[in-house]
Amino acid sequence: MTADEMKKQAAWSALEYITTDGVVGVGTGSTVNHFIDALATIKGRIEGAVSSSNASTQRLKDYGIHVFDLNEVKEVAVYVDGADESNHNLQLVKGGGGALTREKIIAAVADKFVCIADATKLVDVLGKFPLPVEVIPMARSYVAREIVKLGGQPVYREGVITDNHNVILDVHGLDIMEPIKLEKKLNDIVGVVTNGLFAMRPADVLLLGTENGTQTVNPK
Numbered sequence: 001m002t003a004d005e006m007k008k009q010a011a012w013s014a015l016e017y018i019t020t021d022g023v024v025g026v027g028t029g030s031t032v033n034h035f036i037d038a039l040a041t042i043k044g045r046i047e048g049a050v051s052s053s054n055a056s057t058q059r060l061k062d063y064g065i066h067v068f069d070l071n072e073v074k075e076v077a078v079y080v081d082g083a084d085e086s087n088h089n090l091q092l093v094k095g096g097g098g099a100l101t102r103e104k105i106i107a108a109v110a111d112k113f114v115c116i117a118d119a120t121k122l123v124d125v126l127g128k129f130p131l132p133v134e135v136i137p138m139a140r141s142y143v144a145r146e147i148v149k150l151g152g153q154p155v156y157r158e159g160v161i162t163d164n165h166n167v168i169l170d171v172h173g174l175d176i177m178e179p180i181k182l183e184k185k186l187n188d189i190v191g192v193v194t195n196g197l198f199a200m201r202p203a204d205v206l207l208l209g210t211e212n213g214t215q216t217v218n219p220k
């Protein structure tokens with residue numbers, strides 16, 4: 001089974017969690033694209049979606065699913081999104097596609113965060129996947145120097161501008177033993193919009209696409 005087939009399997013399993021007729025939070029990425037395809041099959045049952053990126057918004061609209069501005073919405077019962085890595089506490093690294101900030105905002109609003117991923121994403125220690133940090137452009141060099149002081153090796157993601165018109169530094173060489181501490185430390189650097197650690201607000205459940213079907217992983 002390919003990684004994409006495992007992503008698809010996890011994504012379709014997430015439909016089970018769409019139990020209300022409210023607004024569904026929709027993440028970003030190749031796994032979420034499968035979820036949007038799945039969501040389209042039950043679009044008559046939901047009120048609409050809030051979206052974490054221009055790309056997901058476009059895909060939702062192409063299916064005729066209404067996309068609300070988050071400010072119009074009081075409640076998001078379920079948020080479905082992928083991840084670049086998850087540990088066994090369901091603390092995540094996200095932002096490989098550059099959508100981390102809007103993703104973190106919707107995750108904060110949502111009652112339940114359902115993470116969907118292929119089996120390769122579950123790891124013991126976060127950090128092998130370079131940690132994305134969204135930065136205000138004029139602060140890029142300063143933030144990079146501060147990250148070096150924290151022991152990371154930041155690499156500027158050249159040619160990429162986020163939906164919020166900022167830039168991304170991908171931080172290599174981190175063994176993230178204390179994800180909450182690092183999430184806070186990075187966010188404390190002036191010029192950082194946010195970083196791709198979802199540790200203060202981890203996922204509530206991880207649906208992992210494996211060779212033997214979708215495995216449901218609860219936090220340890």
Ligand SMILES: O=C[C@H](O)[C@H](O)[C@H](O)COP(=O)(O)O
Pocket residue numbers: 027028029030031032081082083084093094095096097098099100103
């Ligand atoms: O910015 C992108 C998101 O955080 C994605 O959820 C993450 O990169 C995983 O993407 P994919 O589902 O394509 O592996």
